[in-house]
Amino acid sequence: MNDSKLVGIGRRQFLKGLGASSGLVAAPAFIQGALGDAYLEATSLFPLGVASGDPAPGSVVLWTRLADDPLAGGQIPDRPIPLTWEVAEDPGMRRVLRRGVGVARPQFGHAVRVVARGLPDDRWLYYRFSTRNVLGGERSRVGRTRTFPSPLALPERRFFETDSVRSRSMRFAVVSCQNYTQGFFPAWGDIARQDIDFVVHTGDYIYESGASSTPLLEGRNHTGPEIFTREDYRNRYALYRLDRDLQDAHAHVPFIVTWDDHEVDNNYAGGLAEEGAPFDGDAFLERQRNAYRVYGESMPLRGYRRRRDGSYTLARRLQFGQLADVHVLDTRQFRTDQPAVDNFGTTDTATDPLTAATLEAVFGEPLFDAAGILDPRSTLLGGRQEIRLALNLIRSRSQWNVLAQQIMMMPWNLRTTGLLSVQFGPDFPGKPEALAAIAQLKDLLNVDAWDGYQAGRERLFRVLDVARPGNPVVLTGDIHSAWAARLLTDFENPANADMLAAEFVCSSISSTFATVDPRPTDAIVRAGIPDNPHIGYFDARYRGYCLCDVNERRWLTQFRAVGTPTDLANPDPLALVPLPGKGVFTAAEAEVRAGFNARGNPGGLEVRNNLPV
Numbered sequence: 202m203n204d205s206k207l208v209g210i211g212r213r214q215f216l217k218g219l220g221a222s223s224g225l226v227a228a229p230a231f232i233q234g235a236l237g238d239a240y241l242e243a244t245s246l247f248p249l250g251v252a253s254g255d256p257a258p259g260s261v262v263l264w265t266r267l268a269d270d271p272l273a274g275g276q277i278p279d280r281p282i283p284l285t286w287e288v289a290e291d292p293g294m295r296r297v298l299r300r301g302v303g304v305a306r307p308q309f310g311h312a313v314r315v316v317a318r319g320l321p322d323d324r325w326l327y328y329r330f331s332t333r334n335v336l337g338g339e340r341s342r343v344g345r346t347r348t349f350p351s352p353l354a355l356p357e358r359r360f361f362e363t364d365s366v367r368s369r370s371m372r373f374a375v376v377s378c379q380n381y382t383q384g385f386f387p388a389w390g391d392i393a394r395q396d397i398d399f400v401v402h403t404g405d406y407i408y409e410s411g412a413s414s415t416p417l418l419e420g421r422n423h424t425g426p427e428i429f430t431r432e433d434y435r436n437r438y439a440l441y442r443l444d445r446d447l448q449d450a451h452a453h454v455p456f457i458v459t460w461d462d463h464e465v466d467n468n469y470a471g472g473l474a475e476e477g478a479p480f481d482g483d484a485f486l487e488r489q490r491n492a493y494r495v496y497g498e499s500m501p502l503r504g505y506r507r508r509r510d511g512s513y514t515l516a517r518r519l520q521f522g523q524l525a526d527v528h529v530l531d532t533r534q535f536r537t538d539q540p541a542v543d544n545f546g547t548t549d550t551a552t553d554p555l556t557a558a559t560l561e562a563v564f565g566e567p568l569f570d571a572a573g574i575l576d577p578r579s580t581l582l583g584g585r586q587e588i589r590l591a592l593n594l595i596r597s598r599s600q601w602n603v604l605a606q607q608i609m610m611m612p613w614n615l616r617t618t619g620l621l622s623v624q625f626g627p628d629f630p631g632k633p634e635a636l637a638a639i640a641q642l643k644d645l646l647n648v649d650a651w652d653g654y655q656a657g658r659e660r661l662f663r664v665l666d667v668a669r670p671g672n673p674v675v676l677t678g679d680i681h682s683a684w685a686a687r688l689l690t691d692f693e694n695p696a697n698a699d700m701l702a703a704e705f706v707c708s709s710i711s712s713t714f715a716t717v718d719p720r721p722t723d724a725i726v727r728a729g730i731p732d733n734p735h736i737g738y739f740d741a742r743y744r745g746y747c748l749c750d751v752n753e754r755r756w757l758t759q760f761r762a763v764g765t766p767t768d769l770a771n772p773d774p775l776a777l778v779p780l781p782g783k784g785v786f787t788a789a790e791a792e793v794r795a796g797f798n799a800r801g802n803p804g805g806l807e808v809r810n811n812l813p814v
Contacts, residue, residue, distance in 0.1 A: 246277075246332060246339050249442040252451040253346035254458065254501030255519060256399065258322040261346050261455060263288075264501040265330045266312040267305045271439035272424065274432045277311045282335055288317050288328045292343055298326070310435045312498040323350040323522070344452040347398060350522030352599070370752035371521050372397045373454075375707045377461070377607075377678020378405040381441055382413060382422055384711030384779035387763050388746050389446035391785035393453045395748065400454055401527075403678035404461025404607045405712065406500075407437050409492075417717065418778070427479055429488050434495035442499075458500050459515060459529050461607040461679055465492040468543040468649055470536045476543050476566075516586050518593050524753065526599040528590055530606035535583025539648045540573025542566040545615070546653060548574050549643040556638050563635050574648065577656045581608075587660060594670040600753055600795060602673045604702075608650040610658065610675050611686040611704050611735065615645040618729035650679070665701040665798070666690055672795050673702035674756055676749075681709040682723075682741030683760045685791040687806050695734050700804025703793045705758045707747040711779050714741040718774040727814065738791055738808045742769065744779045745788070755794050762788035766812055788812050 248271055252264040263286055270276040282305045290296040299319055305311040313330065320326060326348065330341040374392045392400065411426040428437050442448060462468055466488065468475040474485040493513050497505045506514050512534055519527040540546050545564065548571040552560075561568050573579070580587065594602060604610075616639055639645055646652040665673055665688075675688065684706035689698040715722040723741040730739050743762030750757045763779040765786065789810045797804035 245341065246336055247330065247341035249439060250448040250452055251328070251330065251341050251344040252501045253328065253344055253455040255503035255517070256347055256349045256455045257503070257519065258349055258351035259320050260316055260318045261320065261326075261348055262314060262316050262501040262503050263328050263330075263344075263346070264312070264314050265341055266310060266439075266498075267332075267336075268311065268439065271443065272436050274435065275311055275439075277305075277307070278336075279307045281306045282311065282332065284313050284330045285333050286313075286315055286317065286328060286330050288320060288326050290324075290326065292327045292345070294327060294329060294343060303330075309498050310431070310495070314498075314501060316503065320348050322348055324348050342452060346455045349520065350524075352520045352523050369522075369524065370750070371399075371524060372748070372750050374400045375403065375605075375676045375678075375705065375747040375749060376400060376710055377403040377707055378463075378681055378709035378712040379441065379447070380405075380408045380463075380709070380712040381444075382408070382410075383417060383713050383717075384744060385418075385421065385781050385783075386444050386446040386710055387779050387781065387783045388710045388744060388761065388785060389444070389450045391761060391763075392746065393446065393449040397454055397748070398521075400450065400456045401603075401605045401676055402456055402458040403605060403676060403707070404459055405463040405678065405709075406458070406460070407434075407441050408463045408712075409437070409466055418780075429480060429491065431491045431495055434492055435498070438495065438499040456501060457519060457527060457529060457605065458502065459531060459605060459607065460496060460533060462533060464496055465489050465533070468539070469533065470538045470543075471534065473538050516582075516589070520599065523599055525601040525603055525751065526593065526597045527603045527605060528593055530582060530590065530604060531586065532581040532607045535586060536581045536654070537576075537579045540576070540579070540653050541568055541570040541648050543649055544647070545645060546570045546574055546648040547642050547645050552638075552642060556641075560635065560638055568645075570648075574646065574653055575655055579654045580657045581651065581654045582657065587657070590661070591664045591668075594664055594673070595668045597670045600671050601751060601756065602670045604673060604675045606675065606677060608679045609647070609677055609684070609704075609706060610651045610702075611684070611688060612652060612692050612733065613647060613650070613736070614732055615647070615726075615729055616640055616642050617732050618725050647680075662688070662690070662701055666699070669798055669800060672756070672793070672798060674793070675702055675704040676747070677704060677706040678709075680706060681712045681714040681744075682706065682719075682726075682739065683708045683743070683745070683747070683762075683788070684736060685738035685758065685789075685806060685808055686736045687804060689735055692735055697803070699800065699802065700797050700806075702798065703756070703791075703806060705747055705749070705791065708741070708743060708745045708760070708762070710746065711744055713778075717778065719743075719777060720769070737806045738789055738810065740788060740810075740812065742777055742812075743788055744777070745785065748787075753795065755792060758791045759787045760789045760791070761785050769813070 246267050249266050253261050255262045267277050268275040284303050287297050287300040303313040303315040305313045329343045332339050409428050412423045416422040474481045480488050515531045517529050651658045686704045687700045688702040691698040719741050745762040748759040763783050768776045792807045
């Protein structure tokens with residue numbers, strides 16, 4: 202046992218002792234909601250647990266990371282360490298199907314990512330890692346994973362132990378935006394208890410900001426300044442992975458992941474940092490390289506590698522038998538710069554110059570950028586990814602086509618919302634005049650979403666219109682609120698337009714909706730929803746996720762919410778913040794039927810809301 206191991210044990214046993222001390226109020230929440238058992242008990246060199254991802258017929262990706270002190274770079278000897286991995290039919294790991302060796306290398310933070318091949322298709326399986334005779338011969342916890350059915354084989358149904366395998370249906374969670382400093386992760390605890398096949402994570406797995414001097418919740422804070430180096434990013438992923446609920450969810454089912462902006466820097470675009478970011482130019486590019494490298498170290502990704510041009514291969518397609526093609530998109534790495542600045546913009550060209558100047562002064566940024574918003578050269582995906590996605594959609598023969606991506610694809614015109622009240626408070630000078638001017642605009646758009654890249658969206662919609670692939674469904678995160686919408690051939694004439702796709706946006710695991718208490722902002726945004734008739738559901742009051750239940754005939758999305766319906770009447774500003782021990786319930790359901798995008802069929806989206814608006 203090396204010296205760092207001894208130091209780690211002492212520190213962790215001290216934290217465990219704090220958890221047992223009745224005199225310390227903050228300790229129980231910190232211990233019970235933030236740190237996993239292996240870390241607290243110093244029983245393992247696998248305190249970050251295990252994970253699996255990107256299932257395929259006959260194979261799945263397995264992940265772990267060796268660490269003695271995961272919040273301080275790992276503190277593992279600076280040499281390659283072989284790890285044995287095993288995949289078995291049973292949770293007791295007695296009927297081992299495959300085993301192999303992966304090497305935990307120091308240049309990759311002693312993380313291991315292996316593709317376990319030669320497995321049976323369409324099975325629930327179990328796996329673990331061990332150091333064998335190295336570093337004390339320790340074993341990781343046992344994880345549960347599955348392979349996908351083959352699209353070439355006829356579906357069949359089998360039973361092993363208590364696990365049933367779905368081949369003609371799938372059930373999965375859609376999640377995003379888990380800011381560690383803005384709440385605990387009871388939504389992950391709920392996911393870990395669900396009977397699901399996998400998780401789709403649409404981005405913002407970590408947040409890059411530094412520690413707050415006035416944390417919102419006791420014991421729930423980032424460590425150190427805003428992250429930049431590889432070790433910074435490794436420590437940040439470790440902080441999040443030490444959360445017990447998140448760790449249990451990873452051990453429960455495989456994940457299909459993609460990134461958004463906070464894995465690097467808020468609102469960055471391609472190789473450009475956010476306006477006013479602390480690192481810009483060459484410094485930002487170095488930061489981005491560090492972030493991309495550590496993202497690959499930290500996730501159970503298949504085929505993730507650095508190309509010769511410096512970009513990384515993240516976009517990919519997975520197939521769940523003949524039921525679904527899952528197209529995982531990357532809307533950050535190859536996008537052109539946002540129009541206007543990074544936040545809001547308008548295509549309006551008729552507003553008089555004085556009013557336009559007044560609005561831009563109030564917002565503190567350029568708003569009027571019709572040329573940028575409508576630029577035919579603008580792209581979120583980049584040319585290579587656009588072409589590959591188009592070909593995959595055209596060639597798809599699956600019943601459903603799932604587009605797992607980051608940012609809202611639906612048009613959303615904010616002109617009739619009291620947006621300035623959100624930004625500047627209810628009593629800012631000139632409020633009546635500014636709100637009246639905004640209401641007269643042609644549109645007011647979130648330009649960090651597809652609304653800021655309208656030519657790129659039109660190109661994708663043309664593919665969906667011409668090819669009519671099987672039942673496209675777009676899964677989105679980013680905006681910390683729950684939405685359901687119809688994506689149409691003509692948003693100006695929704696009653697007579699074809700429905701090209703459905704879009705479901707999950708709320709956040711913990712990230713706030715503009716303010717800690719989301720209710721005032723929710724009411725302001727809700728007032729503008731009638732001006733967007735393609736939007737069938739919106740709610741920003743609860744943190745949570747989407748639970749999707751899909752078969753050959755229909756797609757049902759449940760909007761799972763952390764808390765209870767009675768929280769809405771609680772005047773406490775923290776009433777809707779996700780705290781340890783909070784329950785999770787279904788706030789609404791949205792359903793589409795297979796065939797909704799058939800030509801000439803206006804399509805339908807049925808929403809059943811269980812909450813008062």
